């Protein structure tokens with residue numbers, strides 16, 4: 138079987154949806170235009186009563202996408218015009234990518250090759266005027282946590298390590314905030330390892346970090362072998378372009394995690410992820426979108442791409458025979474808005490850059506319209522949670538007194 142540069146088998150290289158690289162394209166090409174219009178309205182919603190607009194990007198960006206073969210799509214979310222506030226338009230970029238060399242290559246070469254691969258994509262974002270750019274989870278390494286082998290810890294870096302330095306130069310060059318999700322080694326605290334998002338300001342400064350709150354224990358996601366649950370809470374970073382937060386991957390299954398970023402004032406929550414089709418694909422278009430609606434903020438979801446094969450087969454205690462790959466990381470990065478509209482997703486199988494303008498005024502407009510914050514009744518839940526956390530908790534269940542009585 139033919140092997141490709143990144144270690145994928147050619148058999149695994151058609152992770153298309155019936156030959157299409159996204160559900161959007163499949164529907165568009167196969168439905169009659171008026172059917173597609175209705176399906177699209179129901180699936181991706183309307184923004185200010187209209188289908189989401191596409192935007193034209195500069196030729197420098199489209200040329201980079203053509204030369205390097207990455208998917209490039211661009212959309213725009215509007216908000217209603219307000220009397221007292223000017224529009225607050227932010228241009229966001231999301232990058233999804235596969236690894237660049239087989240996982241058997243020297244670790245230094247693997248990381249360097251990913252840096253090289255990302256350069257033209259980040260340049261395309263910069264030349265498109267992106268204000269905030271977010272990369273996928275642990276973008277600087279293969280997602281080797283399935284293996285449980287400790288050698289992959291060598292990819293971990295301090296917060297101000299080489300990946301941050303690499304991105305700082307782009308942040309300065311393009312006046313861009315960059316969110317970089319890395320495997321972090323905290324040298325000042327006994328070399329402890331974390332799954333961390335570093336927020337780099339548009340002057341190249343490090344604004345702060347957030348460490349992944351919820352660590353998966355599902356399928357091959359054996360991440361708990363490598364790092365612990367984060368200790369940074371739910372920080373919101375006030376940047377030159379808006380208040381942002383990062384909910385790293387598996388945290389998207391936890392509604393209270395989304396809520397707490399919202400309570401701290403986030404206007405955009407980024408969800409850098411690494412997840413595979415077999416496990417989570419039906420959840421992917423739902424959870425982030427629901428969070429955007431429920432919390433009246435934008436959510437930017439990013440997933441890596443490709444199938445990563447590791448040198449030694451592994452098992453995960455789920456009865457599956459030993460295997461050496463993680464399954465297919467299905468890309469499909471997209472953005473959801475508080476008004477229930479969302480962009481089509483990027484390719485399921487190619488590297489990509491999604492550029493999206495969003496008027497942050499939409500967040501407050503939807504708080505005013507639906508009043509989810511005002512109707513939330515937080516005190517009810519605070520009281521139940523406080524009781525639930527005590528060892529003597531008893532669930533509030535009212536039993537039908539006729540249950541188990543024999544019917545006469």
Ligand SMILES: NC(=O)NCCC(=O)O
Pocket residue numbers: 274352353358385386387388410411412413416417
């Ligand atoms: N990276 C990560 O947390 N993946 C867990 C699987 C999922 O949440 O879909």
